[in-house]
Amino acid sequence: MYQLISSLAIRNDSKIVLIVMDGLGDIPGESTPLALAHTPNLDILAAQGITGLTDSVSPGITPGSGPSHLALFGYDPIEFEIGRGVLEALGIDMELKEEDLAARANFATISPSGEIIDRRAGRIPTSTCIELTQLLQKEIPSIDGVELIIRPGKEHRFCVVFRGEGLSDRIAETDPQKDGYKPKEPEPLVSEAERTSKIVKNFVNSVRKVLKEKKPANFALLRGFAKSPQIPSLGSLYGIRPAAIATYPMYRGIAKLLGMDVLKTGESVMDEFETLERNFREYDFFYFHVKGTDKAGEDGDCERKKKLIEEVDRAMTTLRELNPECVVVTADHSTPCKLKSHSWHPNPILIHSPYAGVDDVKRFTERDCARGGLGRIPATTVMGLMLANTLKLKKFGA
Amino acid sequence: MYQLISSLAIRNDSKIVLIVMDGLGDIPGESTPLALAHTPNLDILAAQGITGLTDSVSPGITPGSGPSHLALFGYDPIEFEIGRGVLEALGIDMELKEEDLAARANFATISPSGEIIDRRAGRIPTSTCIELTQLLQKEIPSIDGVELIIRPGKEHRFCVVFRGEGLSDRIAETDPQKDGYKPKEPEPLVSEAERTSKIVKNFVNSVRKVLKEKKPANFALLRGFAKSPQIPSLGSLYGIRPAAIATYPMYRGIAKLLGMDVLKTGESVMDEFETLERNFREYDFFYFHVKGTDKAGEDGDCERKKKLIEEVDRAMTTLRELNPECVVVTADHSTPCKLKSHSWHPNPILIHSPYAGVDDVKRFTERDCARGGLGRIPATTVMGLMLANTLKLKKFGA
Numbered sequence: 095m096y097q098l099i100s101s102l103a104i105r106n107d108s109k110i111v112l113i114v115m116d117g118l119g120d121i122p123g124e125s126t127p128l129a130l131a132h133t134p135n136l137d138i139l140a141a142q143g144i145t146g147l148t149d150s151v152s153p154g155i156t157p158g159s160g161p162s163h164l165a166l167f168g169y170d171p172i173e174f175e176i177g178r179g180v181l182e183a184l185g186i187d188m189e190l191k192e193e194d195l196a197a198r199a200n201f202a203t204i205s206p207s208g209e210i211i212d213r214r215a216g217r218i219p220t221s222t223c224i225e226l227t228q229l230l231q232k233e234i235p236s237i238d239g240v241e242l243i244i245r246p247g248k249e250h251r252f253c254v255v256f257r258g259e260g261l262s263d264r265i266a267e268t269d270p271q272k273d274g275y276k277p278k279e280p281e282p283l284v285s286e287a288e289r290t291s292k293i294v295k296n297f298v299n300s301v302r303k304v305l306k307e308k309k310p311a312n313f314a315l316l317r318g319f320a321k322s323p324q325i326p327s328l329g330s331l332y333g334i335r336p337a338a339i340a341t342y343p344m345y346r347g348i349a350k351l352l353g354m355d356v357l358k359t360g361e362s363v364m365d366e367f368e369t370l371e372r373n374f375r376e377y378d379f380f381y382f383h384v385k386g387t388d389k390a391g392e393d394g395d396c397e398r399k400k401k402l403i404e405e406v407d408r409a410m411t412t413l414r415e416l417n418p419e420c421v422v423v424t425a426d427h428s429t430p431c432k433l434k435s436h437s438w439h440p441n442p443i444l445i446h447s448p449y450a451g452v453d454d455v456k457r458f459t460e461r462d463c464a465r466g467g468l469g470r471i472p473a474t475t476v477m478g479l480m481l482a483n484t485l486k487l488k489k490f491g492a
Numbered sequence: 493m494y495q496l497i498s499s500l501a502i503r504n505d506s507k508i509v510l511i512v513m514d515g516l517g518d519i520p521g522e523s524t525p526l527a528l529a530h531t532p533n534l535d536i537l538a539a540q541g542i543t544g545l546t547d548s549v550s551p552g553i554t555p556g557s558g559p560s561h562l563a564l565f566g567y568d569p570i571e572f573e574i575g576r577g578v579l580e581a582l583g584i585d586m587e588l589k590e591e592d593l594a595a596r597a598n599f600a601t602i603s604p605s606g607e608i609i610d611r612r613a614g615r616i617p618t619s620t621c622i623e624l625t626q627l628l629q630k631e632i633p634s635i636d637g638v639e640l641i642i643r644p645g646k647e648h649r650f651c652v653v654f655r656g657e658g659l660s661d662r663i664a665e666t667d668p669q670k671d672g673y674k675p676k677e678p679e680p681l682v683s684e685a686e687r688t689s690k691i692v693k694n695f696v697n698s699v700r701k702v703l704k705e706k707k708p709a710n711f712a713l714l715r716g717f718a719k720s721p722q723i724p725s726l727g728s729l730y731g732i733r734p735a736a737i738a739t740y741p742m743y744r745g746i747a748k749l750l751g752m753d754v755l756k757t758g759e760s761v762m763d764e765f766e767t768l769e770r771n772f773r774e775y776d777f778f779y780f781h782v783k784g785t786d787k788a789g790e791d792g793d794c795e796r797k798k799k800l801i802e803e804v805d806r807a808m809t810t811l812r813e814l815n816p817e818c819v820v821v822t823a824d825h826s827t828p829c830k831l832k833s834h835s836w837h838p839n840p841i842l843i844h845s846p847y848a849g850v851d852d853v854k855r856f857t858e859r860d861c862a863r864g865g866l867g868r869i870p871a872t873t874v875m876g877l878m879l880a881n882t883l884k885l886k887k888f889g890a
Contacts, residue, residue, distance in 0.1 A: 451858070
């Protein structure tokens with residue numbers, strides 16, 4: 095999709111604001127958080143615009159945050175992949191360079207004979223995690239010319255980035271995923287990965303020595319080896335000047351991977367809208383991410399999800415005053431409270447622009463959008479629709 | 493798509509009439525020409541049949557006439573392409589043979605030192621264009637065994653067809669697209685195009701000599717080199733006997749490229765329906781093209797577009813009397829009056845047949861069709877639906 099869209103892209107000054115309310119959709123029905131919420135601003139946009147449903151990957155497929163975001167920006171989420179290690183690193187605000195190899199890591203407890211007693215090292219407190227990663231960073235700054243960057247996550251989790259040339263992500267994970275087994279060796283899966291494998295083996299041995307006396311966290315397991323993906327930038331593909339507004343590191347990281355300028359913003363939805371207002375003149379494409387809806391869904395907290403939607407709706411008064419040529423409100427994926435996790439349910443979407451047209455839908459809910467004039471469309475087509483609705487795409491073929 | 497449909501095609505005598513109202517759709521809303529038009533015949537067909545929306549290429553993509561028509565006949569418009577030169581040649585009713593190379597040409601003004609002063613030669617009147625192309629045709633009938641066919645278009649525009657074996661369309665355009673520059677050389681882009689390049693260079697030099705004293709039209713620029721595309725014929729693919737009824741040369745040309753019999757017809761919509769009636773027994777598939785809707789859209793003339801739709805609707809009484817097994821009414825692409833150009837908005841479609849089924853839709857409009865029982869489907873599936881609805885497709889797989 096993105097190649098076709100890219101080949102037709104032309105520049106102009108019209109502005110696009112894409113509001114992604116993470117995990118917005120619920121199991122369609124009358125009492126979803128979105129249906130119960132009081133949302134006058136969203137409803138006006140829905141009534142004046144056109145609505146529908148999107149699938150991030152395909153009906154029935156529950157997407158992770160990586161694929162669901164890639165789809166929204168027009169990249170085929172099956173062709174492009176953001177590996178787990180990279181997503182984790184981005185999620186704790188680590189900077190990644192083009193050749194970096196990232197891995198997720200767990201502190202773990204091993205027995206004197208080397209079997210894993212606890213893959214999570216008794217879920218050590220985050221403060222201990224910070225201490226131990228600082229120790230590892232100090233003791234193992236580099237291996238064989240490859241720089242190491244070791245950063246804490248929450249509890250037993252941390253990330254390791256190997257920075258150097260010619261590294262490969264085609265090595266085996268060391269985490270056997272079960273207690274009672276010995277850690278696996280990070281063997282190369284292809285011959286090009288032999289040097290990387292040696293470096294990671296060396297790292298694992300060094301970790302074991304450094305942490306020897308630090309029981310329960312006397313070892314570390316590595317998985318999700320992934321290199322920073324080579325994804326053409328949004329700006330170069332579509333001729334736009336894109337900026338991202340997001341409170342969570344992972345989404346800022348994805349935006350950076352796709353070549354967006356990531357704007358400094360505060361913690362609240364209102365902070366994010368103020369950031370939009372402050373930077374409105376400088377860019378023509380804004381990716382605006384709201385995390386709270388997904389978190390509330392993951393906690394199964396319908397009431398909090400509803401309130402968050404209402405908070406976004408109230409703050410949208412700012413957006414309506416800015417009056418960008420095209421506003422799109424949608425989600426990356428659904429996170430129904432009943433499931434407490436991402437789901438396969440399609441995402442409600444509304445497109446508001448002078449060229450989008452109008453349908454019969456007056457409220458922005460899962461059920462209303464299912465009757466919308468856009469029908470049910472692949473999320474990968476949303477980027478093209480936004481560009482079309484700001485006249486940033488020329489005709490295909492004669 | 494077409495290979496699958498083709499592999500399942502079986503013959504029978506049931507008749508299909510596909511009415512393509514060019515550029516029919518507008519930006520969805522209450523006051524589109526289609527929504528405002530009084531269309532009792534279309535509305536009965538919609539009420540007794542099933543409706544929906546189609547995308548010629550993909551949501552958000554505005555198709556040219558080539559891709560949008562290819563899609564309607566089941567050909568992937570990204571796989572198959574009708575080049576610009578070919579479309580232009582078809583548009584002025586030139587016959588194209590399999591090996592022909594076609595180019596769009598402009599008369600232009602050049603200075604004594606060879607810079608282009610005016611790419612359009614002051615938009616010479618069409619009568620001068622006719623004179624000059626006749627002169628060129630007489631003076632340059634062939635080059636190195638390659639026959640030349642030179643035909644006038646409107647004002648400064650004309651077409652050149654190079655007829656011979658082994659020609660390539662992989663040569664550079666000579667039009668620099670800006671005044672003040674020298675024309676470019678038609679250099680070969682691949683080694684197979686070397687001979688073609690020499691012939692075109694020779695042609696350009698001859699044109700310069702012949703037109704030397706004809707200022708402002710003392711030169712010609714060539715672009716859009718394209719060979720007649722190799723597209724399997726509709727009849728061979730689907731086992732149908734296809735005929736085309738169209739008043740405009742370009743659509744007759746596309747029909748010819750796809751192996752349809754092009755029927756002689758008059759200028760008006762009523763003429764076209766009379767042609768249908770007269771030839772109804774001889775064919776089992778009719779591609780029936782109405783141009784006026786697109787022209788009115790391109791002129792931004794909603795009232796004329798509405799009246800044209802009403803004219804088609806009145807003439808459809810003839811069609812209802814003929815009572816073909818399957819009637820489909822749709823468009824190739826939308827041409828909203830507000831945009832005065834092709835657009836990305838999906839096309840309304842209705843399918844009427846004893847097997848198509850019925851939905852809630854009682855009127856044939858953009859908004860009603862968005863709630864139709866067909867949903868939003870790729871235009872490339874319409875051919876299969878027409879064949880299915882006349883029982884011309886067998887089961888896929890056991």
